[in-house]
Amino acid sequence: MSDAAIDAVDHAALKSADTETLRAAIRAGRYRRHTAGLATGRLQANLAIMPERVALDFFRYCQRNPKPCPLVGVTDTGDPRLLTLGSDLDIRTDAPAYDVFENGERVATVPDIRELWRDDLVGFAIGCSFTFEHALEEAGVAMRHVAMDATVPMFRTTLETVPAGPFGGGMVVSMRPIAERDLARTVEICRRYPLAHGAPVHVGDPAAIGIADVSAPDWGDPVPVRSGEVPVFWACGVTPQNAVRRARLPLFIAHSPGAMLVTDVDERAEVPVLDT
Amino acid sequence: MSDAAIDAVDHAALKSADTETLRAAIRAGRYRRHTAGLATGRLQANLAIMPERVALDFFRYCQRNPKPCPLVGVTDTGDPRLLTLGSDLDIRTDAPAYDVFENGERVATVPDIRELWRDDLVGFAIGCSFTFEHALEEAGVAMRHVAMDATVPMFRTTLETVPAGPFGGGMVVSMRPIAERDLARTVEICRRYPLAHGAPVHVGDPAAIGIADVSAPDWGDPVPVRSGEVPVFWACGVTPQNAVRRARLPLFIAHSPGAMLVTDVDERAEVPVLDT
Numbered sequence: 001m002s003d004a005a006i007d008a009v010d011h012a013a014l015k016s017a018d019t020e021t022l023r024a025a026i027r028a029g030r031y032r033r034h035t036a037g038l039a040t041g042r043l044q045a046n047l048a049i050m051p052e053r054v055a056l057d058f059f060r061y062c063q064r065n066p067k068p069c070p071l072v073g074v075t076d077t078g079d080p081r082l083l084t085l086g087s088d089l090d091i092r093t094d095a096p097a098y099d100v101f102e103n104g105e106r107v108a109t110v111p112d113i114r115e116l117w118r119d120d121l122v123g124f125a126i127g128c129s130f131t132f133e134h135a136l137e138e139a140g141v142a143m144r145h146v147a148m149d150a151t152v153p154m155f156r157t158t159l160e161t162v163p164a165g166p167f168g169g170g171m172v173v174s175m176r177p178i179a180e181r182d183l184a185r186t187v188e189i190c191r192r193y194p195l196a197h198g199a200p201v202h203v204g205d206p207a208a209i210g211i212a213d214v215s216a217p218d219w220g221d222p223v224p225v226r227s228g229e230v231p232v233f234w235a236c237g238v239t240p241q242n243a244v245r246r247a248r249l250p251l252f253i254a255h256s257p258g259a260m261l262v263t264d265v266d267e268r269a270e271v272p273v274l275d276t
Numbered sequence: 277m278s279d280a281a282i283d284a285v286d287h288a289a290l291k292s293a294d295t296e297t298l299r300a301a302i303r304a305g306r307y308r309r310h311t312a313g314l315a316t317g318r319l320q321a322n323l324a325i326m327p328e329r330v331a332l333d334f335f336r337y338c339q340r341n342p343k344p345c346p347l348v349g350v351t352d353t354g355d356p357r358l359l360t361l362g363s364d365l366d367i368r369t370d371a372p373a374y375d376v377f378e379n380g381e382r383v384a385t386v387p388d389i390r391e392l393w394r395d396d397l398v399g400f401a402i403g404c405s406f407t408f409e410h411a412l413e414e415a416g417v418a419m420r421h422v423a424m425d426a427t428v429p430m431f432r433t434t435l436e437t438v439p440a441g442p443f444g445g446g447m448v449v450s451m452r453p454i455a456e457r458d459l460a461r462t463v464e465i466c467r468r469y470p471l472a473h474g475a476p477v478h479v480g481d482p483a484a485i486g487i488a489d490v491s492a493p494d495w496g497d498p499v500p501v502r503s504g505e506v507p508v509f510w511a512c513g514v515t516p517q518n519a520v521r522r523a524r525l526p527l528f529i530a531h532s533p534g535a536m537l538v539t540d541v542d543e544r545a546e547v548p549v550l551d552t
Contacts, residue, residue, distance in 0.1 A: 052332070055332055056328070056331055056332045056335065056353075056398075059332065059335045059339075059350075060350050060352070063335075063347055063349070063350050064350075064360050064549065065549075066547045066548075066549070067547060071339055073339070074335075074336050074339050074340075076336070076440070076441075077332075083438070084340050084438055122332075162359070162360055162549065164352070165352075191546060192468075194470055194546070194547070198546055198547065199546055270467060270470070270474055270475055271342045271343060271470070271474065272342075273340065273341075273342070273438065
């Protein structure tokens, strides 16, 4: 089916849609863009899909690096369902877009991975920053990149992750400017969300974690830090993606940046498991 | 070396010892009993050691059942160190006693597992209730079983865990009587410790989760529930041990009940990873 033949819907049209409607549009290939602000209140997740051969080491990598890699779900080998995150969730079709990597290089971006699915694949779902951003906004701490309609700025750092098997490398962080008077409660609120990167990993001087120019991010858009504000840095879900690319697996599949898997789990749930 | 030849130390003598002194006594085989109240403030952990062949499924089981099975560490295959929990931590020697299971049946209790260690073994460390008990006691919520010098009562329930591979079965819970006036803050405090079983899984009527007689525990000692108190039930670390025994693995090794692995990590740390 060509793009032109798809009865596409846009972000604005889906803003008030419930999770089921949103998922149906995504599954049908009718929505292929970012999920920020959609299905508000539901846990969204990064996806990392790889052969079982390296899955135990990737599990270890996430366990040892819980701030950049907060695991919220994992499939059985060869089974595309994430039963603890949704009764009808299929990781082959339910993210709006997927990036496909071979030997660490992106070779394609596709709307679903039905034709790429294999019996030896394992899918991991990793928590994302949308959860704590909502919590901060509800507490009156504004997110400037949201107000700017921009992508949060992300940076490589000199903070090293704890390695496991072929996985390792530097931590990637996201930056949000926070008013000095809001710092303490920002940290306190975020600490309540261990499945969404938790408390910041660094507050203040960017150079202390190897960032030469806080106005020149490695990914995302520049966001200004104003007088009376401090740059605050959170562990970022790009970290595991970089770790996997660095391992140069023959095949690795991720969601496309910002186009997350929307789950049925309440983003404020104590644990990422549907009531059974 | 016979038991008589060991220059044994007792619990009282170790009560004020630091973590290093305690670990040295345990490693030398001089202390083989329970670790409640020792190395106060350090994270203690259940141990589950099994062949790599089933390690990916056990990882999945823990991820899907985070309240009974809060993972705090995992070794590389064949490597007895837990580097994220201590710079000098050896799971072959650093728990006071180990239970060895073959085909689901306990065949031995030993002071170390140096001679049983194999290149294909993987060790998992799982958080334990000591952490939230300390937090509750510091907040003035008394733990009756501690005051009685008894083992917390534990029960089989009709709550089912989410299965993974050969692992599954019912959830085991521990019970502590809590005064009605302390209920709300008990739940609120425990929710802050997701690595120590988190908030209770049930409050009140024992029959609702399949417990016929709350004065007759399946493990541990009976603890009375007095007038003005409610029985409160937490997910318990015996759950994964039962799940593994139920899988009838040819070899499975656990710490002996109550004789936990004492780590170097602060039990109030946001994540179970030593500062690097």
